[in-house]
Amino acid sequence: MLVSDFRYDLPEAQIAQEPLADRSASRMLHLDRRTGAVRDLGFCDLPDLLRPNDLLVLNNTRVFSARLYGRRSGQRAQPLSPRNPASRDFLSGRVEVFLTRQLTQQPNEWECLVRPGRKLGVGERIYFGTAPELQAEILTRGPFGERRIRFAPVANFFQLLEALGHVPLPPYIVREDRPGDRQRYQTVYAKEQGSVAAPTAGLHFTQEILARLRDRGIEIAEITLHVGLGTFQPVRVERVEDHRLHRESFTITPEAAAQINQAIEQGRRIVAIGTTTVRTLESAIARSTNGRLAPLTDEADLFIYPGYSFRVVNAMLTNFHLPQSTLLMLVCAFGGRERVLTAYRHAVQKSYRFYSYGDCMFVE
16 A cells, blocks of 8 residues: 555645634534545534444543753853744754653653754753753664653753743644643643643543533543654655554553443444544554453554554544545544545535644544
């Protein structure tokens, strides 16, 4: 299967640059994966589409300020603006570090992406902020700007990250992050800190919508998958089967496992909110020997593309994804490639807003 089989054309103007003032005011495209029929709805219609006794599964991960701007060894401290062209004059020694996954806590080591990748070698030190100051040493280097770094010990590391770091908006949002993004690029049910990107299908939910769901008798379970490089890593091969995902940490609590197992045993629908939830549930069942999910903390590297047979998920809510991305391939595996791409073309024609701050699609 070719990666180019997952292309579609999208006008740049339809890439959402700002969130809506009302989270739940997004449009929602409904796709019937059995017939291919599509309907133009609003996200507020979701409670009426779901059935009483459905189990809705959310990813409760919380995004942290994972993008840091610093300076190389020997460079003077100076104010940095991440989206200001002047701050991208990397010849001046200013660098960008995008933390993607914490590897160890003591010592505090991380996987990350750096810019400029070719200029930052093993042993180089990077300094962030002035007082107090974070500093890190590059331990190893990999392809495409990937690095392993170690931070010098500090007592309040994550507090410093929140003070010095920036909201890790994706690169197709071509503006500087703002204070409002700290709240808006976060689900209302975010709890477990650890993601470098939001599980964007969840951004549409409000407490009012969650209350409506519960009033209809829809059960809600929460799992955690910390979004890392595996979710947004570009596909750099021609054949889909040759791509490999980075690992991402996930946790299914005993309570969530019991809710999911009971729904499976009773033949109730399991509705996944977002591709990260789909990957977590399907990764967990792949480790099972008896068809039941066990409570566990593990790492997911399951790559789902057409031909995959789903064992847990019966319906899903998802945002619109980039062409030729692993996320689009997952949705195509669930809904059928031709039907999903036809639905995408419909969404383009009807001027839906795309990607993280955009509209959504419900596939059942």
